[in-house]
Amino acid sequence: MPFCLAHGSLLGIYRDGDLLPGDSDIDVMLPWSVDRVWLAGELARLGCVCVIPAHELRDIRGQWCFSVRLPPHWNAIVEMSFLKPENGKVWFGFARGQNVIRIPISPFGFAKVRYLGVDFPIPNPCDVHLCKIYGANWRTRIRNRNFFIIHPELDDPSHIRISYALNHILDGLLTGNYKKAQGYTEQLLSVYDDPLLYELRTYFANLPFEITLFPPLPWQSERIHYREVIGS
Secondary structure, eight states, X not given: OOOEEOHHHHHIIIIXXXXXXXXXXXXXXXXXXXXXXXXXXXXXXXXXXXXXXXXXXXSHHXXXXXXXXXXXXXXXXXXXXXXXXXXXXXXXXXEETTEEEEEEEOOOEEEEEEETTEXXXXXXXXXXXXXXXXXXXXXXXXXXXXXXXXXXXXXXXXXXXXXXXXXXXXXXHHHTOHHHHHHHHHHHHTXXXXXXXXXXXXXXXXXXXXXXXXXXXXXXXXXXEHXXXXXX
């Protein structure tokens, strides 16, 4: 079955020669034509455990992506994205309910990169592919950039990225990871105009203890106004 490294795994191995620090999963891309139920069954026979229920593999959620845990270290996860051809582009993304958030990339061929003594398939030309996802500065290691929030060509008619980012902010607040919460606040502010985010920015700046704040991101020219999402 054709596959290649993807997303953060591809960026780290291709650019730095190793996985990104703190990256907790391995990302791969596969063709849209792959039978998800068959794939999950083959991986199960190898001892892997699918993280979504079997009935969702043919649903919209499993069609776009799903993950498996690898034995014997169950915190090791492979995240599989399926590339959908459409209008001369290929799309990857994920679904929430019946809604999809996705990003376009150009069709590509394959090359190889050697990692830990093994040749792994990668998109070719890889420089062009990474530039399309991470921007022209992809060679520079920059933290606090989640392309499912700030990518300029993100297709997100249901505004999934807003709840996605707010969930990360809430998780950071609940777990005491204020730096994470502050970082996602700034990412979301770059695309979404909401008074709550301005209050959060002030809250993080006035914490009774010191954290290293992520700098504000440039605002996109057409930010979403909160009234478009929650109504008047």
